[in-house]
Amino acid sequence: xxxxxxxxxxxxVTPKEKVTITCRASQSIGSxxxxxxxxxxxxxNLLIKYASQSISGVPSRFSGSGSGxxxxxxxxxxxxxxxxxxxxxxxxxxxxxxxxxxxxxxK
Amino acid sequence: xxxxxxxxPGLVKPSETLSLTCTVSGVSLSNYYWSWIxxxxxKGLEWIGRIYTSGSTNYNPSFKSRVTMSVDTSKNQFSLKxxxxxxxxxAVYYCARGSLTMDYxxxxxxxxxxx
Numbered sequence: 001x002x003x004x005x006x007x008x009x010x011x012x013v014t015p016k017e018k019v020t021i022t023c024r025a026s027q028s029i030g031s032x033x034x035x036x037x038x039x040x041x042x043x044x045n046l047l048i049k050y051a052s053q054s055i056s057g058v059p060s061r062f063s064g065s066g067s068g069x070x071x072x073x074x075x076x077x078x079x080x081x082x083x084x085x086x087x088x089x090x091x092x093x094x095x096x097x098x099x100x101x102x103x104x105x106x107k
Numbered sequence: 108x109x110x111x112x113x114x115x116p117g118l119v120k121p122s123e124t125l126s127l128t129c130t131v132s133g134v135s136l137s138n139y140y141w142s143w144i145x146x147x148x149x150k151g152l153e154w155i156g157r158i159y160t161s162g163s164t165n166y167n168p169s170f171k172s173r174v175t176m177s178v179d180t181s182k183n184q185f186s187l188k189x190x191x192x193x194x195x196x197x198a199v200y201y202c203a204r205g206s207l208t209m210d211y212x213x214x215x216x217x218x219x220x221x222x
Contacts, residue, residue: 042214044152046210
């Protein structure tokens with residue numbers, strides 16, 4: 001099973017700041033890494049697919065990069081509505097797995 | 108507009124079988140994978156497995172042989188059964204479209220395992 005390790009676990013950020021979340025895979029997964037945003041009491045929402053591909057309707061301040069074992073989700077100019085927990089997810093090999101999540105709080 | 112809705116008992120006794128159904132509207136089940144994911148309170152997401160419209164399945168080995176998924180294309184529904192449940196199976200259970208990427212999710216349903 002591929003283990004995904006996210007860092008940090010928690011981040012408290014001021015609006016308009018840049019946020020960087022990393023996800024490290026226990027083995028190479030190519031670009032089969034996706035990012036989800038989960039706001040409190042809501043279901044997850046797909047933000048970025050295949051490491052860097054944008055999703056229709058997702059604000060352009062969200063971007064992803066990386067390949068192999070190291071991946072990054074970047075939120076440029078954080079807005080209050082971005083307060084959420086962010087999860088990475090790999091679909092390179094079964095069983096599919098998720099990272100432990102990164103909670104982003106707005107200061 | 109694609110919508111998914113989980114349904115089933117919110118309370119299940121230990122050692123019994125958890126049964127949930129996901130009703131899909133706005134799109135046919137055909138030609139997609141459909142997934143189940145769960146999330147214990149305050150914790151992360153766990154992928155349970157997926158089913159294709161043909162009935163082909165892949166399950167997370169961590170559930171051993173406790174999981175069964177099925178699909179009913181005539182009702183545009185797919186289902187999850189998890190047997191021999193314990194308190195550790197208490198979680199919000201989500202259904203979702205896709206498996207490589209999951210682009211539509213249900214709102215989730217809380218299942219509590221307790222006597």
